[in-house]
Amino acid sequence: MAATSSSVRESRDSTVQSGDLVLLRIPNGDIKGVKVEKDTTVTIGRLGSFYANELIDQPYGLTYEMVDKRLKVVPPRTIQEVEDTDATNELINDGEFVQPLTIDEIQKLKVSGVHVSDIIKKQIEQHANYSLKTEYSKEKYKKRKEEKYSKSFTTIEPTLYNVCDYWFNKDKTRIRDIRADSLSQMLNLANIRPGGRYIAVDDASGLVVAGILDRMGGEGRLLTICDTDSPPPYPVTANMNFKPHVTSNVLVSLNWATAEEDYTPIIPPSDIPEDQIRSERQKSRLNKRKAVTDLLSNTRDELFYGEFDSLIVASEYDPWSILEKLSPYVAGSGSIVVHSPHIQILSDLQTQMRGASQYLCPNITESFLRRYQVLPGRTHPTMVTSGTGGFVLHAIKIYDDPNASKVIFDRRKPKKPKADQATEQHVTSGSDSPLKEDTSIENTADTIMLDVGSQKVQ
Amino acid sequence: MWSTAREIAAGDLVILWLTREALQPLVITPGKDFNSKFGHYRHADLVGIPYGSKVASRKGKGFIHVLRPTPELWTMALPHRTQILYLADIAFITSHLNIKPGSRVIEAGTGSGSFSHSVARTVGSAGHLWSYEFHEVRAGKAREEFARHGMNDIVTLTHRNVCREGFTVTDTVDSVFLDLPAPWEAVEHAKQALRKDRTTRICCFSPCMEQVLRTVNALNDAGFTEITMYETLLRPLDVSHVPVLTPIGEISEKLKQAERKREDKRLKQIAAGRQQSASKRKREDGTRMDDQSPEAAEDSTAVERKRIKTDEESAGVPLDVLPEPVQVMDLDGPEDFDAPVAPSGRSPVPVSTAKISVSKVMSEVRGHTSYLTFASLQPFSPPPPETESLTAAVTPADVES
Ligand SMILES: C[S@@+](CC[C@H](N)C(=O)[O-])C[C@H]1O[C@@H](n2cnc3c(N)ncnc32)[C@H](O)[C@@H]1O
Numbered sequence: 001m002a003a004t005s006s007s008v009r010e011s012r013d014s015t016v017q018s019g020d021l022v023l024l025r026i027p028n029g030d031i032k033g034v035k036v037e038k039d040t041t042v043t044i045g046r047l048g049s050f051y052a053n054e055l056i057d058q059p060y061g062l063t064y065e066m067v068d069k070r071l072k073v074v075p076p077r078t079i080q081e082v083e084d085t086d087a088t089n090e091l092i093n094d095g096e097f098v099q100p101l102t103i104d105e106i107q108k109l110k111v112s113g114v115h116v117s118d119i120i121k122k123q124i125e126q127h128a129n130y131s132l133k134t135e136y137s138k139e140k141y142k143k144r145k146e147e148k149y150s151k152s153f154t155t156i157e158p159t160l161y162n163v164c165d166y167w168f169n170k171d172k173t174r175i176r177d178i179r180a181d182s183l184s185q186m187l188n189l190a191n192i193r194p195g196g197r198y199i200a201v202d203d204a205s206g207l208v209v210a211g212i213l214d215r216m217g218g219e220g221r222l223l224t225i226c227d228t229d230s231p232p233p234y235p236v237t238a239n240m241n242f243k244p245h246v247t248s249n250v251l252v253s254l255n256w257a258t259a260e261e262d263y264t265p266i267i268p269p270s271d272i273p274e275d276q277i278r279s280e281r282q283k284s285r286l287n288k289r290k291a292v293t294d295l296l297s298n299t300r301d302e303l304f305y306g307e308f309d310s311l312i313v314a315s316e317y318d319p320w321s322i323l324e325k326l327s328p329y330v331a332g333s334g335s336i337v338v339h340s341p342h343i344q345i346l347s348d349l350q351t352q353m354r355g356a357s358q359y360l361c362p363n364i365t366e367s368f369l370r371r372y373q374v375l376p377g378r379t380h381p382t383m384v385t386s387g388t389g390g391f392v393l394h395a396i397k398i399y400d401d402p403n404a405s406k407v408i409f410d411r412r413k414p415k416k417p418k419a420d421q422a423t424e425q426h427v428t429s430g431s432d433s434p435l436k437e438d439t440s441i442e443n444t445a446d447t448i449m450l451d452v453g454s455q456k457v458q
Numbered sequence: 459m460w461s462t463a464r465e466i467a468a469g470d471l472v473i474l475w476l477t478r479e480a481l482q483p484l485v486i487t488p489g490k491d492f493n494s495k496f497g498h499y500r501h502a503d504l505v506g507i508p509y510g511s512k513v514a515s516r517k518g519k520g521f522i523h524v525l526r527p528t529p530e531l532w533t534m535a536l537p538h539r540t541q542i543l544y545l546a547d548i549a550f551i552t553s554h555l556n557i558k559p560g561s562r563v564i565e566a567g568t569g570s571g572s573f574s575h576s577v578a579r580t581v582g583s584a585g586h587l588w589s590y591e592f593h594e595v596r597a598g599k600a601r602e603e604f605a606r607h608g609m610n611d612i613v614t615l616t617h618r619n620v621c622r623e624g625f626t627v628t629d630t631v632d633s634v635f636l637d638l639p640a641p642w643e644a645v646e647h648a649k650q651a652l653r654k655d656r657t658t659r660i661c662c663f664s665p666c667m668e669q670v671l672r673t674v675n676a677l678n679d680a681g682f683t684e685i686t687m688y689e690t691l692l693r694p695l696d697v698s699h700v701p702v703l704t705p706i707g708e709i710s711e712k713l714k715q716a717e718r719k720r721e722d723k724r725l726k727q728i729a730a731g732r733q734q735s736a737s738k739r740k741r742e743d744g745t746r747m748d749d750q751s752p753e754a755a756e757d758s759t760a761v762e763r764k765r766i767k768t769d770e771e772s773a774g775v776p777l778d779v780l781p782e783p784v785q786v787m788d789l790d791g792p793e794d795f796d797a798p799v800a801p802s803g804r805s806p807v808p809v810s811t812a813k814i815s816v817s818k819v820m821s822e823v824r825g826h827t828s829y830l831t832f833a834s835l836q837p838f839s840p841p842p843p844e845t846e847s848l849t850a851a852v853t854p855a856d857v858e859s
Binding site: 009060062076104130159160161180188194195216218332344350370379396399405 | 514548684816
């Protein structure tokens with residue numbers, strides 16, 4: 001089967017377009033964001049500059065060399081080349097030093113049955129030779145290599161992963177420590193899909209909003225609640241280069257005041273009788289105002305109608321107060337996902353949620369992520385790794401039945417009906433019950449208790 | 459894929475949440491019953507109630523939660539035919555491979571379909587998943603499942619050995635996910651299936667490092683670049699709500715009080731003993747009592763008197779108005795030292811009702827799932843001749859050796 005033509009409405013162009021914000025990786029490993037505007041010259045710091053038109057309509061992911069402001073595509077680097085050029089700490093020059101093991105030699109060693117660890121040892125011996133060389137010659141080598149590559153850059157495709165990674169490395173506090181792996185878990189846990197309806201509170205510069213929009217593909221509703229008068233710009237979304245339909249039909253916003261049911265927003269009148277309108281300008285201003293007013297009231301109606309699929313929170317504000325306000329609008333069986341850089345915030349939140357009847361099994365996880373360098377003979381975890389990508393709390397919204405009572409099993413005496421009867425009487429109530437306190441009790445050897453989140457009637 | 463209606467209808471697939479560890483899929487079939495140690499339920503009784511309801515057993519104790527299926531719940535409830543992928547890996551792979559609405563994806567093998575359901579949800583009806591499984595029975599079961607879950611327009615399942623026969627599409631997909639014992643054998647086939655007009659990506663999921671190394675070589679030979687490898691895990695945290703931690707001042711008070719009590723007891727015993735022996739001596743006609751030093755006897759009686767007195771004085775001091783230990787330190791004289799202590803027989807430590815939430819990592823966590831090897835294929839056409847050969851030196855020089 002051949003590739004069917006791209007009938008899919010994609011969330012962004014697969015090539016660089018005029019007006020795009022493009023991320024570039026430069027030879028020293030830094031990532032720069034540049035605006036690519038038709039008929040202009042793009043300058044990458046002191047590295048060089050090029051005509052924007054050279055990049056427009058190019059696919060992402062390629063490496064270019066800048067030659068007289070024009071771009072020359074260079075082939076993607078194989079592992080051998082990566083090895084050679086990423087070597088910035090300790091460098092060895094094939095021409096100046098003892099030639100270390102070549103691939104051929106390694107192959108021969110492998111074929112002759114030499115163990116991998118011995119090959120590595122052999123390489124380290126060569127390495128020791130190298131470390132005896134003068135700093136000066138190392139520096140010289142380094143300069144030469146850097147010069148060779150200094151005029152080049154690679155475009156980075158603005159996938160959600162890459163954009164998140166870029167922000168995480170650049171300024172993680174602005175995205176509230178949400179690392180790409182944590183973000184992906186949040187999106188999966190919140191069951192984000194095209195056509196879904198979601199509420200989000202994003203004080204993470206729009207990273208969460210960008211992720212949700214990316215996974216909605218221009219279908220459904222994302223209602224965000226913000227702390228500003230007018231909708232926030234969500235700067236991370238700019239890096240995604242979304243086509244307009246991804247955002248325009250999907251994203252609407254309220255703020256913490258207009259999201260209150262019993263608050264009546266103060267809106268200047270827009271319904272002025274025709275005969276009182278004096279000018280075209282006034283008319284268009286009134287029309288605009290009317291559109292804003294209508295949008296506000298429709299959005300409020302939509303929120304208050306509820307039945308949203310999930311609520312996703314990455315906020316600087318008290319999460320319990322956010323849940324109290326917004327979880328009534330989440331449908332039964334919907335997901336509640338809260339991210340925080342701080343475990344204390346989520347521990348307290350979980351305790352509070354356990355005392356409320358509408359949350360099933362709130363649980364907290366922290367994601368661990370480890371990256372490995374994969375080079376022949378030297379595959380190992382990278383020395384520097386990100387310590388944390390924050391914590392994620394997940395719970396399922398449920399409709400309680402206060403009359404339901406739990407069963408307590410005692411595995412030690414399962415066969416005695418009388419004992420069973422007795423234990424079944426054990427109905428815990430109230431949040432101070434020791435059994436209730438520790439949800440992990442249901443994992444322990446002796447007791448299985450049903451309904452971790454079950455509740456006293458309030 | 460699954461019902462989006464508010465209420466449960468006959469024929470719906472629901473997920474029964476029995477406990478955190480026990481989730482079970484159920485197709486609502488009026489006329490049938492669901493009986494378990496968690497109670498007795500009629501399917502018919504579940505029809506018409508909203509998703510997310512807690513439902514009490516018809517008789518006796520017990521209840522269940524009836525949930526709307528999501529790929530995440532399905533992963534926890536599905537019938538295992540193989541080892542499966544879980545949330546952390548699925549989410550990370552989805553993100554790194556840039557799987558989103560409209561994406562075209564290949565996976566092999568299908569296994570138990572845990573990854574398949576998540577991908578199908580994410581790519582939506584505008585995207586497509588080609589899934590391959592060489593085990594006939596598993597392929598059949600997965601095909602049935604996909605059909606039952608309304609995924610036929612999103613997923614195409616093919617029964618074949620992809621290492622030998624490759625994939626059914628060419629220059630089509632955005633990404634390939636390989637969860638097989640020998641992914642390196644499928645790398646060339648994967649390259650053919652990937653589209654060439656943009657960056658495409660591959661992920662190989664292998665539990666062993668040896669597999670990773672072979673895969674990396676195969677990827678490199680096939681012209682994939684940006685080869686990297688990750689490991690991801692979830693650390694679940696256990697939160698408990700516990701009383702605020704006791705300051706050691708309270709403990710020292712307790713100890714001091716115990717000490718005093720012991721001393722009181724000792725002195726009382728001495729006094730009693732003395733009385734006893736005195737009367738005994740009297741009875742036995744002895745008039746002197748010199749088996750104890752007079753000073754010591756006097757001292758202890760003095761202390762005892764004081765203690766008894768202060769105990770009486772402090773009786774009735776309510777527990778919650780006890781001063782802080784630091785205030786105690788300001789006072790001088792051993793007598794006063796007694797003042798803040800609670801009457802004997804009651805706990806000297808004030809019972810604090812304040813509680814705090816504390817969290818720790820659960821004691822047993824998954825230590826390793828698999829290594830995730832990623833690579834990408836760039837839309838670069840003319841392969842320069844030098845990249846074919848591997849004669850370039852493997853220099854030991856690197857960022858980290
Ligand atoms: C670990 S399971 C996949 C689990 C799956 N990712 C999930 O999440 O449920 C691996 C599957 O690959 C299948 N398999 C192994 N080698 C294969 C091959 N060469 N072609 C097709 N399927 C293969 C096996 O039969 C098995 O069902």
